[in-house]
Amino acid sequence: MVSINGTGCCLIDYLYPNVDFSAPAFKAALSKKDGDGGLGIGKLVFAEHFETFMGRPYDTVLKELSGGKPSYNLGGPSIVSLVHAAQVLGDTAQVGFFGARGSDATGGLVEAALGRAGFSGGLSDKHARYCLARIEGPTPRTDVLSDPRYDNGHGERTFINVIGAAGLYESGFLTSGVLQGENSPPSDEFFNADIVAFGGTALTPRIHDNLTGLLEKAKQKKAFTLVNLVFDYRSEQTSPGKKWKLGKNDDAYPRIDLLIADKDEAWRTSGCPSPGDALRWFLEKGCGAAIITEGSRAVHFASGRAPFTVFKPQTLPVSGAIDRELAAHPEKRGDTTGCGDNFAGGVIAGIAGQLEERGPEELDIREACVPGIAAGGFACFTLGGVFYEKQSGEKAKLLEPFIEAYRKEQFSVLK
Ligand SMILES: Nc1ncnc2c1ncn2[C@@H]1O[C@H](COP(=O)(O)OP(=O)(O)OP(=O)(O)O)[C@@H](O)[C@H]1O
Numbered sequence: 001m002v003s004i005n006g007t008g009c010c011l012i013d014y015l016y017p018n019v020d021f022s023a024p025a026f027k028a029a030l031s032k033k034d035g036d037g038g039l040g041i042g043k044l045v046f047a048e049h050f051e052t053f054m055g056r057p058y059d060t061v062l063k064e065l066s067g068g069k070p071s072y073n074l075g076g077p078s079i080v081s082l083v084h085a086a087q088v089l090g091d092t093a094q095v096g097f098f099g100a101r102g103s104d105a106t107g108g109l110v111e112a113a114l115g116r117a118g119f120s121g122g123l124s125d126k127h128a129r130y131c132l133a134r135i136e137g138p139t140p141r142t143d144v145l146s147d148p149r150y151d152n153g154h155g156e157r158t159f160i161n162v163i164g165a166a167g168l169y170e171s172g173f174l175t176s177g178v179l180q181g182e183n184s185p186p187s188d189e190f191f192n193a194d195i196v197a198f199g200g201t202a203l204t205p206r207i208h209d210n211l212t213g214l215l216e217k218a219k220q221k222k223a224f225t226l227v228n229l230v231f232d233y234r235s236e237q238t239s240p241g242k243k244w245k246l247g248k249n250d251d252a253y254p255r256i257d258l259l260i261a262d263k264d265e266a267w268r269t270s271g272c273p274s275p276g277d278a279l280r281w282f283l284e285k286g287c288g289a290a291i292i293t294e295g296s297r298a299v300h301f302a303s304g305r306a307p308f309t310v311f312k313p314q315t316l317p318v319s320g321a322i323d324r325e326l327a328a329h330p331e332k333r334g335d336t337t338g339c340g341d342n343f344a345g346g347v348i349a350g351i352a353g354q355l356e357e358r359g360p361e362e363l364d365i366r367e368a369c370v371p372g373i374a375a376g377g378f379a380c381f382t383l384g385g386v387f388y389e390k391q392s393g394e395k396a397k398l399l400e401p402f403i404e405a406y407r408k409e410q411f412s413v414l415k
């Protein structure tokens, strides 16, 4: 049985569906110049900076702007990818999420959603489990204000992230040390896995800054290491326009077996706007393999060292069968939230399958992209990133025809 442990971003997205971006109160909350902490259409700000910008408590301002009750979803690159991997791998794998919640009602929503997604609390023998450190203060969340009438009815959104407990979650919760609290795992538990996955750690800053050491520890334990990026708003704010770092000294790469990023993240992290150049840069810096996604456009990938066989930078298309299904049944369309996170989950599942089959050698990055492409596309059918199964095995079954169709259509490429 393959074991997968992951940490990083796990939060609740609150969606306020009917905000008027043309209202005077909203206009007053808009950023006047880059990095001033004001809201940006299509952009994310941190609640604490927004609060300073407004000069009033964030919760009061949110009430004024949001007008009404939100709906909510479990989100975050780490948990969404792990939920997907656990669902499609079923009993062939043991999946664990390690993270933080705060002391508020949102924390309860996170745990309820994890339960609905088949995860059990504590470090049981269950096939999907979570270990959430309880930290005083708010649970991480993103408030999403949406104006469906904006831009002649195309609609737009603006995002406000409350980092809360995620801002205090640090390496000590994952390693042995002073921070071992009631809900902390026994020392090394996190690293004792076949796959150790870091997802969206730019939104768990203390983990992000210690990425190199944490990856090193996972490598010492002979784990396969995977890093799935998220937009690094903190770097963007502290050093606008500068290249983002992975690890405090930009030295995480040799310890990363597989890096997954979307095109913008790859560009900002490598400094290379073209995905081909970015892939080359990541491999030169020491990554085993890298994948760059580009929404409904191609998926770029390359691999350069063990445990992978070598692939020069090349592309695969997204799933045509999913596009056809969406065109034939527009009523099945959800939204594109979590496409990237599910893509990463599919790739994690693909790597897990290969590890089970042949051990940590001669892994095939092109083959691992296929379940990612199906999972990323499939997320277009759901609202939010998580698909809640009615019975276990449901998602794997629904994905099967898309994976099969993809292999058939790409037969000339995929031998
Ligand atoms: N419209 C689409 N049709 C088919 N597949 C899609 C579509 N949008 C996304 N995907 C699949 O999901 C993958 C990841 O999407 P994308 O590059 O948008 O990730 P992202 O920017 O990280 O998204 P997010 O952060 O919102 O989850 C794509 O490579 C593709 O396989």
Ligand SMILES: [Mg+2]
Pocket (backbone or CB within 6 Å): 077, 229, 230, 262, 340, 341
């Ligand atoms: Mg993403």
